[in-house]
Amino acid sequence: MGAHTGRAATRPRTVTVVVLAVAALLVVFALAMDPGEVSGERVAERAAAVEDAPTGIEQPAQPESDVGSAERHDPDDPLAAGPVDAPVTLVVFSDYQCPFCAQWSHETLPLMMDEVEAGSLRIEWRDVNVYGAASERASRAAYAAGLQGAFWEYHDALYEGGEKRSEAGLGQDALITLAAELGLDTERLATDMESKETVAQIAENQQLGLDLGAFSTPMFLMGGQTLVGAQPSQVFLDAFERALASVETGER
Amino acid sequence: MRRRRTARAGVAAVVVVVVALAGCGATEPEPVRQPRALEEGLPEVDRSGLRLPSSFEEQRVVDPGWETTSEYADGVFLGAREQNGVLEFTAVDVQGEVLWAAQRPVSCSGFTVTTGIDGRALAILTDTETTSDALAGVTATAYDLTTGHQVWGPVHVPGPSQGPGAVFAAPPDGPMGDTGPRTALDPATGRISGAESDGAGERILGEYRGTLLVVDEDALVARDSAGEHDLWRISLAEYGWTAASLGPSSSLSPGDGLALIKTSGSTQALIDLDKGTVLSDTALDAAVDVASNTLVVLDDVGLHAYDAGHERLWSSSVAPETTIAALGGVFLYLREGGNVRVHNVLTGDVAQAYDPEGRGPITVPTQITSNGAAMLGDGRRHLLATIGNAPTTDRSSL
Numbered sequence: 001m002g003a004h005t006g007r008a009a010t011r012p013r014t015v016t017v018v019v020l021a022v023a024a025l026l027v028v029f030a031l032a033m034d035p036g037e038v039s040g041e042r043v044a045e046r047a048a049a050v051e052d053a054p055t056g057i058e059q060p061a062q063p064e065s066d067v068g069s070a071e072r073h074d075p076d077d078p079l080a081a082g083p084v085d086a087p088v089t090l091v092v093f094s095d096y097q098c099p100f101c102a103q104w105s106h107e108t109l110p111l112m113m114d115e116v117e118a119g120s121l122r123i124e125w126r127d128v129n130v131y132g133a134a135s136e137r138a139s140r141a142a143y144a145a146g147l148q149g150a151f152w153e154y155h156d157a158l159y160e161g162g163e164k165r166s167e168a169g170l171g172q173d174a175l176i177t178l179a180a181e182l183g184l185d186t187e188r189l190a191t192d193m194e195s196k197e198t199v200a201q202i203a204e205n206q207q208l209g210l211d212l213g214a215f216s217t218p219m220f221l222m223g224g225q226t227l228v229g230a231q232p233s234q235v236f237l238d239a240f241e242r243a244l245a246s247v248e249t250g251e252r
Numbered sequence: 253m254r255r256r257r258t259a260r261a262g263v264a265a266v267v268v269v270v271v272a273l274a275g276c277g278a279t280e281p282e283p284v285r286q287p288r289a290l291e292e293g294l295p296e297v298d299r300s301g302l303r304l305p306s307s308f309e310e311q312r313v314v315d316p317g318w319e320t321t322s323e324y325a326d327g328v329f330l331g332a333r334e335q336n337g338v339l340e341f342t343a344v345d346v347q348g349e350v351l352w353a354a355q356r357p358v359s360c361s362g363f364t365v366t367t368g369i370d371g372r373a374l375a376i377l378t379d380t381e382t383t384s385d386a387l388a389g390v391t392a393t394a395y396d397l398t399t400g401h402q403v404w405g406p407v408h409v410p411g412p413s414q415g416p417g418a419v420f421a422a423p424p425d426g427p428m429g430d431t432g433p434r435t436a437l438d439p440a441t442g443r444i445s446g447a448e449s450d451g452a453g454e455r456i457l458g459e460y461r462g463t464l465l466v467v468d469e470d471a472l473v474a475r476d477s478a479g480e481h482d483l484w485r486i487s488l489a490e491y492g493w494t495a496a497s498l499g500p501s502s503s504l505s506p507g508d509g510l511a512l513i514k515t516s517g518s519t520q521a522l523i524d525l526d527k528g529t530v531l532s533d534t535a536l537d538a539a540v541d542v543a544s545n546t547l548v549v550l551d552d553v554g555l556h557a558y559d560a561g562h563e564r565l566w567s568s569s570v571a572p573e574t575t576i577a578a579l580g581g582v583f584l585y586l587r588e589g590g591n592v593r594v595h596n597v598l599t600g601d602v603a604q605a606y607d608p609e610g611r612g613p614i615t616v617p618t619q620i621t622s623n624g625a626a627m628l629g630d631g632r633r634h635l636l637a638t639i640g641n642a643p644t645t646d647r648s649s650l
């Protein structure tokens with residue numbers, strides 16, 4: 001069980017007359033609507049639908065890692081784009097069965113890639129595979145494609161049109177077929193998918209994400225800021241500008 | 253057996269509650285019944301004053317002003333509040349735009365959201381017909397949930413919406429009374445698809461977006477939306493149920509194609525409406541995460557998560573007072589006593605869904621849509637976390 005935050009929420013002290021009236025009416029209504037089955041407990045629940053609020057949050061154990069450690073700046077990283085010394089690094093925690101990840105890759109990633117082309121941004125992709133085995137298999141295939149210098153092409157193909165593939169579309173044969181369509185060495189890709197190095201790296205990336213709280217995808221780290229979910233592209237452009245500005249002013 | 257609470261009680265019928273005190277036919281201001289566009293947008297909520305789940309921290313949050321919990325279909329929420337002596341229903345899309353508004357008398361009004369035979373989402377609002385000194389009757393009218401255009405009605409019904417779905421009954425005579433016999437309407441046409449008679453005979457459990465559930469003396473029966481053809485039957489004896497033990501559930505719908513029905517005072521059954529199978533006969537509540545196609549069932553033993561093939565992903569024991577607040581985006585929000593706890597629904601791990609350093613009233617999702625919008629509760633308001641850009645569309649064509 002996770003630790004409590006120890007900080008109680010501020011319970012609203014002002015409740016409108018209308019809400020109170022509705023809550024009271026709910027009590028009457030609950031008594032009336034469930035003949036023979038109504039308990040005081042159920043009455044309270046109906047009223048709580050308007051008024052109740054939690055006072056604490058049960059959190060998981062705090063991660064040992066910090067946000068900065070997520071950036072590797074490894075020149076041989078097959079899952080990265082952009083110069084290793086780019087002023088801003090975006091670390092993306094994703095999953096190939098996550099529809100919001102597909103949406104983000106389709107709508108926002110191209111805009112981020114413009115900054116990569118300009119030398120201002122480095123993107124490091126990490127899959128956390130919260131959706132299970134098919135995601136992990138696709139992640140290994142994408143990594144193997146990366147070993148042939150084609151991670152981003154393969155990645156884009158997995159999210160073609162901003163849509164995630166079905167679980168069957170992430171089967172072994174489908175992933176190899178996709179590699180063939182992209183002109184990759186399929187025998188090498190199949191071998192690399194199963195290599196100890198690939199398996200270890202995918203597991204390491206996954207653990208990194210989970211340690212940083214990426215239980216839900218997509219999650220992003222940029223300039224020390226965490227972004228969760230497929231937000232509008234402007235949110236990411238603004239976060240990039242802020243991160244770049246903080247580097248230029250020496251704050252980071 | 254430990255008693256657990258069932259939660260996420262559907263309060264769409266909250267509006268009906270007013271009946272109990274106001275009494276049908278009371279003098280009220282004349283409402284503007286036909287759906288119309290509103291000039292005013294919804295007020296944006298200052299997120300800095302709320303402790304939002306991280307998933308919603310960057311989303312624009314608006315306050316629809318609803319005093320009822322809302323119902324949702326096809327990207328549109330419907331809720332209501334009392335304003336200047338009338339009930340104002342508003343349909344709000346996931347971008348936070350008010351698509352239309354319609355008013356009804358405070359008395360004998362109710363609403364439900366269901367689906368017509370063409371898959372179109374419908375809002376059904378009830379209304380009262382009054383003479384100068386008496387209630388002449390209650391009617392139901394269906395509107396396209398998105399456009400507000402009238403689809404059918406008004407048709408006479410015995411009373412306000414009782415639910416689940418397009419089910420109506422006369423209100424109880426007093427706080428402890430029973431409602432009258434229930435009548436179900438075909439959401440596609442507004443015609444009667446089922447009607448209880450006083451005393452013996454079939455009882456109507458609910459209308460679930462085109463599927464009518466009734467119980468006769470020996471079976472739970474599903475019918476098509478017109479109530480003409482049986483889709484499947486489940487023997488009551490197979491599960492130890494009796495006709496008297498089954499009843500409509502007050503829980504929110506667990507998801508499309510599923511229904512919860514009450515099987516006793518403390519338990520419910522989770523029914524697969526398409527297959528006519530009982531997924532759980534001990535469920536207290538259930539919910540589906542559309543993103544991962546994961547089903548979560550809360551029963552007297554604990555929480556269970558199942559994948560799309562109904563293979564169990566994980567089970568976890570939880571405290572007796574635990575309830576499901578919402579499920580979506582792979583996050584399962586639980587209420588446990590005075591706390592909220594969030595699990596990754598696929599792994600069962602406790603997730604850090606809130607910024608540990610966050611401040612303000614803890615805001616908990618009560619409904620998360622497949623496209624990432626959500627209804628949130630901050631203890632005093634029903635708030636909408638929107639997706640996409642702020643609305644700019646001129647809807648004056650209504």
